[in-house]
Amino acid sequence: MSEPTLHDVAARAGVSIKTVSNVLRQVDGKVSAATAARVHHAIEELNYRPNLSARRLRTGHSDVIALAVPDLRNPYFAEVAAAMITAARNAGYTLLIEETGGDPAVEMSAAEGLRDPLIEGVIMSPLTLDPRSLAARGRAIPLVLLGERDYAGPCDHVMFDNVEASFRITEHLLEQGYQRIAVIGRQDDPPHATAVKRLKGYQKALRRAGIRYDRSLAPVVSGAPYSKVEGARAAEHLFGDDGHPDAVYCFADVLAIGALRTAHRFGLHAPADFGLAGFDGIEEGRFSIPTLTTIAPDFTDMAELAVTALVERIRAGSAIDHRDIRCRYDLVLGESTQVSLAAEFLAV
Amino acid sequence: MSEPTLHDVAARAGVSIKTVSNVLRQVDGKVSAATAARVHHAIEELNYRPNLSARRLRTGHSDVIALAVPDLRNPYFAEVAAAMITAARNAGYTLLIEETGGDPAVEMSAAEGLRDPLIEGVIMSPLTLDPRSLAARGRAIPLVLLGERDYAGPCDHVMFDNVEASFRITEHLLEQGYQRIAVIGRQDDPPHATAVKRLKGYQKALRRAGIRYDRSLAPVVSGAPYSKVEGARAAEHLFGDDGHPDAVYCFADVLAIGALRTAHRFGLHAPADFGLAGFDGIEEGRFSIPTLTTIAPDFTDMAELAVTALVERIRAGSAIDHRDIRCRYDLVLGESTQVSLAAEFLAV
DNA sequence: GTGAAAGCGCTAACAG
DNA sequence: CTGTTAGCGCTTTCAC
Numbered sequence: 124m125s126e127p128t129l130h131d132v133a134a135r136a137g138v139s140i141k142t143v144s145n146v147l148r149q150v151d152g153k154v155s156a157a158t159a160a161r162v163h164h165a166i167e168e169l170n171y172r173p174n175l176s177a178r179r180l181r182t183g184h185s186d187v188i189a190l191a192v193p194d195l196r197n198p199y200f201a202e203v204a205a206a207m208i209t210a211a212r213n214a215g216y217t218l219l220i221e222e223t224g225g226d227p228a229v230e231m232s233a234a235e236g237l238r239d240p241l242i243e244g245v246i247m248s249p250l251t252l253d254p255r256s257l258a259a260r261g262r263a264i265p266l267v268l269l270g271e272r273d274y275a276g277p278c279d280h281v282m283f284d285n286v287e288a289s290f291r292i293t294e295h296l297l298e299q300g301y302q303r304i305a306v307i308g309r310q311d312d313p314p315h316a317t318a319v320k321r322l323k324g325y326q327k328a329l330r331r332a333g334i335r336y337d338r339s340l341a342p343v344v345s346g347a348p349y350s351k352v353e354g355a356r357a358a359e360h361l362f363g364d365d366g367h368p369d370a371v372y373c374f375a376d377v378l379a380i381g382a383l384r385t386a387h388r389f390g391l392h393a394p395a396d397f398g399l400a401g402f403d404g405i406e407e408g409r410f411s412i413p414t415l416t417t418i419a420p421d422f423t424d425m426a427e428l429a430v431t432a433l434v435e436r437i438r439a440g441s442a443i444d445h446r447d448i449r450c451r452y453d454l455v456l457g458e459s460t461q462v463s464l465a466a467e468f469l470a471v
Numbered sequence: 472m473s474e475p476t477l478h479d480v481a482a483r484a485g486v487s488i489k490t491v492s493n494v495l496r497q498v499d500g501k502v503s504a505a506t507a508a509r510v511h512h513a514i515e516e517l518n519y520r521p522n523l524s525a526r527r528l529r530t531g532h533s534d535v536i537a538l539a540v541p542d543l544r545n546p547y548f549a550e551v552a553a554a555m556i557t558a559a560r561n562a563g564y565t566l567l568i569e570e571t572g573g574d575p576a577v578e579m580s581a582a583e584g585l586r587d588p589l590i591e592g593v594i595m596s597p598l599t600l601d602p603r604s605l606a607a608r609g610r611a612i613p614l615v616l617l618g619e620r621d622y623a624g625p626c627d628h629v630m631f632d633n634v635e636a637s638f639r640i641t642e643h644l645l646e647q648g649y650q651r652i653a654v655i656g657r658q659d660d661p662p663h664a665t666a667v668k669r670l671k672g673y674q675k676a677l678r679r680a681g682i683r684y685d686r687s688l689a690p691v692v693s694g695a696p697y698s699k700v701e702g703a704r705a706a707e708h709l710f711g712d713d714g715h716p717d718a719v720y721c722f723a724d725v726l727a728i729g730a731l732r733t734a735h736r737f738g739l740h741a742p743a744d745f746g747l748a749g750f751d752g753i754e755e756g757r758f759s760i761p762t763l764t765t766i767a768p769d770f771t772d773m774a775e776l777a778v779t780a781l782v783e784r785i786r787a788g789s790a791i792d793h794r795d796i797r798c799r800y801d802l803v804l805g806e807s808t809q810v811s812l813a814a815e816f817l818a819v
Numbered sequence: 820g821t822g823a824a825a826g827c828g829c830t831a832a833c834a835g
Numbered sequence: 836c837t838g839t840t841a842g843c844g845c846t847t848t849c850a851c
Contacts, residue, residue, distance in 0.1 A: 822851075824849090827844105832840085833839085833840085
């Protein structure tokens with residue numbers, strides 16, 4: 124009662140196993156149509172499926188790639204994961220999802236593909252991975268990082284321009300007339316590249332508007348990845364003080380959702396009492412009250428670019444120089460910064 | 472520059488490959504400590520890792536199990552997936568995550584383990600899978616379903632008692648003094664087992680309170696899985712009518728979040744204007760405004776039970792009768808039904 | 820077009 | 836305790 128093998132199929136179809144193998148792997152022009160039909164019939168009858176372990180052992184490649192994210196429950200990473208599953212399948216690969224918990228050791232291990240030696244390449248959203256250890260990793264498995272380049276390394280990076288995107292959304296806030304724009308998401312301990320770049324874009328927009336960057340309006344957020352809890356905590360400082368900001372720009376939608384709750388506790392509501400902007404374009408922000416103004420990456424585009432880049436690396440045997448690949452994104456306007464809309468609501 | 476093999480390690484350590492193999496698989500009492508140390512040293516030096524394809528081919532088992540869920544972006548399934556990854560790893564298995572999109576054909580294919588023949592068992596959260604096709608599936612791979620038993624079948628089911636949980640949360644609403652309790656989540660087209668049971672629990676609680684079940688307060692929700700969009704749509708009917716319900720109980724937190732948005736559009740707010748309860752205990756409901764009263768399953772417990780059951784099935788070779796396994800859950804009280812709390816807020 | 824034979828890296832029997 | 840050997844199911848030369 125064990126699984127049928129190539130031999131069984133061959134015997135049933137009255138051909139050699141070579142022929143069955145050819146049919147299976149769609150080697151065209153090698154097998155007559157009639158024979159192919161007979162083989163297919165036999166496969167059907169026996170409910171045969173090739174033993175992938177054997178094929179992998181023989182060919183030396185598994186067609187498995189891994190995606191390493193800090194936490195699947197974080198809606199941003201859930202979006203990434205869902206898009207990657209589809210992109211990987213379209214490229215003929217099976218995707219294995221790993222959770223790193225943001226743990227440096229686990230991230231390093233993922234970057235080495237250690238989890239399972241049959242993994243041919245890794246796409247990772249790094250949190251703590253530092254340049255030196257990346258350069259020193261024991262096994263140079265093809266690697267694509269989700270996020271902008273922080274340092275030179277033998278891997279590709281896929282992400283939109285964070286400085287530019289951050290600049291755009293800050294400009295939007297300024298255009299809406301907000302003056303005291305706080306920012307939630309600054310990080311110090313390990314100055315995460317993404318946080319640094321988003322802060323840079325924010326500062327650039329302020330400067331252009333002739334507004335001085337006020338450090339007290341940029342509370343440091345600890346812990347990674349960004350979370351609702353941290354957003355709520357950071358907002359305490361902002362709304363607790365007198366003379367609270369007239370707008371809050373969060374480096375992640377989850378931070379914004381957390382901030383919204385804190386504001387609610389203080390009896391403050393967006394957009395009536397302050398403007399609010401997020402980052403990431405998660406579904407939650409399209410249903411929060413108010414809906415969030417945010418930067419929404421095109422997850423499908425991101426996933427396709429990452430998988431394509433990884434597959435190229437796998438095929439080329441890591442003889443590829445590091446590349447920076449930009450994915451599409453959009454500035455999405457929600458109710459959280461629609462001052463005029465809010466006024467309308469109040470009038471009703 | 473190919474990967475080192477057992478032979479390389481053996482040569483380096485000056486022993487036979489058998490000894491290396493023994494050391495690797497931690498076969499105790501077979502290898503002297505000194506030899507083991509030498510072998511470990513060689514493994515370290517060569518940065519050797521066993522070729523899993525070869526091992527799998529030889530042993531016939533892959534230690535890979537699959538989890539099939541409709542959509543990873545749905546926060547409920549993200550919670551499930553995250554818990555499963557951990558539970559699987561703790562049990563020595565690698566978890567492969569598949570998205571079915573709720574498509575019957577894809578679900579069937581997942582139940583057959585067709586995706587990859589090396590998958591040893593499947594845990595699935597079924598949406599459309601019907602009894603007959605399940606009984607007729609071509610390949611009887613060990614299967615554990617997340618959800619209550621709808622029909623007899625050669626698989627285990629892991630879930631808390633939906634009727635009971637639904638009864639409890641409805642009772643809570645009644646205790647809070649709500650009388651006209653609408654329900655969002657009824658399904659007709661395929662009468663999904665979960666929806667049926669939750670409706671049953673709701674009706675039971677009403678009956679006990681001497682309230683007649685009013686079909687017009689139970690709009691049908693189409694599409695699966697439950698989503699925010701559907702929750703918002705269903706709520707239109709409820710809040711659009713005059714004499715809207717004084718409480719809304721949703722069969723999923725995402726439905727409740729959607730309903731909250733619609734209510735907001737009608738200028739209604741929970742708990743001031745109506746009570747609201749959800750189901751699933753997702754993080755989002757702990758940050759929504761108001762926070763949700765809900766039924767929160769213990770995802771860790773659920774995952775451990777499911778993985779344990781599946782592993783037993785794999786080991787026993789499907790000679791196990793179908794079992795119903797109950798996981799823990801809690802009734803979580805949020806602001807959405809705290810009438811007194813709401814009154815306090817208003818007083819301020 | 821098809822068949823025979825070798826071998827991918829590992830584990831498990833069996834001998835020593 | 837350690838070494839030798841066979842073979843898991845497949846792909847891939849190489850003959851025919």
